[in-house]
Amino acid sequence: MTQLDERQRFMFSDFAVRGEMVKLDEAYKDVLAQREYPLDIQLLLGQMMAAVTILSSTLKFEGSLILQLKSSGRAEMVMAECRNGKDLRAIARFDDSNTEATLMDGHLAITIEPDEGERYQGIVSITGTSLAESIQAYFAQSEQLETRIWLAAQDGRVGGLLLQKLPENPDLPGLPASDEDWNRVVILAETVTDEELLELPIESLLTRLYHEEQVKVFHSAAVRFFCSCTRDRSANAIKFLGYDDAIELLSETEKIDIDCQFCHEKYLFSLDDVKQIFAQETAPEGTVLH
Numbered sequence: 667m668t669q670l671d672e673r674q675r676f677m678f679s680d681f682a683v684r685g686e687m688v689k690l691d692e693a694y695k696d697v698l699a700q701r702e703y704p705l706d707i708q709l710l711l712g713q714m715m716a717a718v719t720i721l722s723s724t725l726k727f728e729g730s731l732i733l734q735l736k737s738s739g740r741a742e743m744v745m746a747e748c749r750n751g752k753d754l755r756a757i758a759r760f761d762d763s764n765t766e767a768t769l770m771d772g773h774l775a776i777t778i779e780p781d782e783g784e785r786y787q788g789i790v791s792i793t794g795t796s797l798a799e800s801i802q803a804y805f806a807q808s809e810q811l812e813t814r815i816w817l818a819a820q821d822g823r824v825g826g827l828l829l830q831k832l833p834e835n836p837d838l839p840g841l842p843a844s845d846e847d848w849n850r851v852v853i854l855a856e857t858v859t860d861e862e863l864l865e866l867p868i869e870s871l872l873t874r875l876y877h878e879e880q881v882k883v884f885h886s887a888a889v890r891f892f893c894s895c896t897r898d899r900s901a902n903a904i905k906f907l908g909y910d911d912a913i914e915l916l917s918e919t920e921k922i923d924i925d926c927q928f929c930h931e932k933y934l935f936s937l938d939d940v941k942q943i944f945a946q947e948t949a950p951e952g953t954v955l956h
């Protein structure tokens with residue numbers, strides 16, 4: 667059976683250009699089923715999901731890659747997260763009364779959050795009206811890596827393709843790509859239609875594009891919609907609120923109800939739970955909370 671949601675890495679054998687392709691179907695539909703979005707926001711959300719999947723493929727550790735954009739267009743905030751290269755979740759906030767463009771003036775943040783180690787964030791201004799342009803600008807400015815990305819979303823399906831010219835590195839198999847090599851593979855990729863990105867199986871599209879090049883294809887990896895929310899992380903939201911405010915909230919309601927924005931999972935915290943959260947927090951100092 668053909669995998670509906672997958673990402674696929676490839677490399678050119680003769681020169682150091684790497685590629686990544688992604689196709690999303692069920693994962694995208696699952697995200698769209700969580701909330702009602704207007705069509706333009708649905709399409710942008712899909713492109714964000716494809717982009718975050720593609721970009722997370724280079725992470726070599728457990729953790730998340732998060733793409734977040736804020737704009738003064740109809741899309742006020744869109745966030746997509748890919749955890750461990752396979753678990754996707756995404757959300758958007760939009761202003762339906764805004765009749766201007768979907769995406770305008772704002773910024774795009776790329777955050778890498780390893781489970782262990784330091785968090786890294788790079789930010790770039792939104793360039794033009796497409797997400798792909800802003801991502802390309804990010805790589806040119808922050809990473810000095812020539813990168814091209816194509817994203818297509820339509821009718822509950824998403825497709826994406828990335829090409830990246832790798833810097834000189836003795837550990838890499840191929841020679842650094844000449845301008846001629848790079849331009850040739852980019853020009854060929856530019857012939858890809860949205861329909862092909864969405865419809866063609868990944869390997870067929872690679873054959874159609876690069877049958878005259880030596881391309882090494884790696885194992886494809888399955889991706890899915892899976893929310894990484896947990897009761898412990900919801901407890902952190904209560905910690906953030908502070909003990910006094912949490913107790914005050916509990917005087918109005920029997921339990922604090924934390925509703926995950928991504929998947930609508932509910933986490934309920936009673937007075938005892940709240941006491942326990944803060945007892946753990948302050949235990950080393952020996953504070954007694956009543």
Ligand SMILES: [Zn+2]
Pocket residue numbers: 893894895926927928929930931
């Ligand atoms: Zn969740």
